[in-house]
Amino acid sequence: MEINGVTKQVLDVIDSYGFKQEGAYNLRLDGMAVCHGDSRHIHIVKKEDVAGIDIFISGEARNEQVHIPVVMTKEGIDVVYNDFYVEDGADVTIVAGCGIHGSGCSESRHDGIHSFHVGKNANVKYVENHYAEGPKSASKVLNPVTKIYVGEDSVFTLETAQIKGVDRTKRETFVELSEGAKLFVTEKLMTDEEQDAVSDMEIRLLGEHSSAQIISRSVAKGTSRQVFHPKAIGENLCRAHVQCDSIIMDKAEVSSIPEINARHVDAQIIHEAAIGRINDEQMMKLQTFGLSEEEAEGVIIENFLR
């Protein structure tokens, strides 16, 4: 299908791998699945009862990609349920994300409810970028719910980024790890003006030798507010490391509340949390390269969120 200019522009921002109508893909535009394709190993089936799709990934998939972006250019509320079924041994990258091109003066809201059922020995990377643009009068809201069940000896990498422009977000992430399963989470968030962001995360390390690494980095500008609440629960011999770092600017407010909970004598769980302004010495160092104060600040933020 022909994709219009605004949609393409938003897709370019949210799909860093490059969206193409090739292989396995599904584009949801203004509450409707407008085009989709399957590949040999990845099949997408439209749900009958609710809005959303089921994505079946074969164990034969090797280094394959599936793109399922969502673009909203109209006001309204879009609630969508996407379920992923990943077979044993599959190796796949799932590129999701939502971009809102706000218009008018009421709310544009997308609630993406995703669940991942991952078999044994699989390798799954899930990339999700959130972005919004448009006038202040149009409220842009994204409330993703992500449930991940990782099978034995599988690796799940979750990379989420809220790039800019989202007025309100409440992220809920729930993960369960089986024996030998590994989880890597990188969460990046930038808020400005009067924006509000809440991220709740619960990681349950159920299986022996399961492990989790959660890195959360954020920048809060203007009068924006951010609340992080990652919780790691060790129920077996396991390892988990939670790290939350935030740069605070202007009159913003950041709360970082990492929680660790051990229910087994061999559970090793660590958390670190830090909030601080941009370091003066970093600024000075970059200025000795010839960068202006503004440029130096931009470089520090860009790298911090990279």
Added chain:
Amino acid sequence: MLQVEHLSYEVTAEGRQSEILSDVSFSVADGEMLVITGPNGGGKSTLAKLLVGINRPTGGRILLDGKDITELSIDERAKAGIGFAFQQPPRFKGMTVRRFLNLAAGRSLTEDECCGLLGSVGLCAMEYIDREVDATLSGGEVKRIEIATVLAKEHDLCIFDEPEAGIDLWSFSMLVKRFEKIHKERKAGMILISHQERIIRMADRIMVISNGQVERMGGAGEVMPQLFGEEVESCACRQQKGGVLCGD
């Protein structure tokens, strides 16, 4: 050429004024190496920060190639041709060594150029180029990368604040050779703040700063014997008097 005229720096702390540097004047010609040495707390690093623009002097002026740069900001001085290696370089989360060197050079360096720069400060490029300049690097590694950032671009004047601090002996030898090479090329003026005899010996001129003032200034042949001779003498005297160890 750098000309420093009657530079002074005062600070007010708890209602009291204290003079950190007083009436410091000197010059560094293009291609010349000036080593600044002297006791800790004497004002060496403060002087470097005044030259780079991190602190503003309360008196005097600084001229680079005849142009008054006293009122210029840090980045304006960098653009005018001053490079600076911090004594205690900051670390950056998320900044790769490659990106850091590109920023320092003001352009995108080739793989070979990055390798050459890291190699010249004793770091294996393949091991470091994609690592972050963060807390996972040791103090010595960060320090060597800091020196590489100054070498990444041609400057009219390079200032290194205690480049030897935190560097192992093997890398220190490499570093000395690198400084000798720059010195031989006779392009950039260099100011090295150092306590190391091997670095001090390389100098065309040595300036001793103590209590915020220039205590002595001259060629290596002139100042070296005074500097190290006196230290030996004062040590010997103290040992004779009370058997106290040198440096106590």
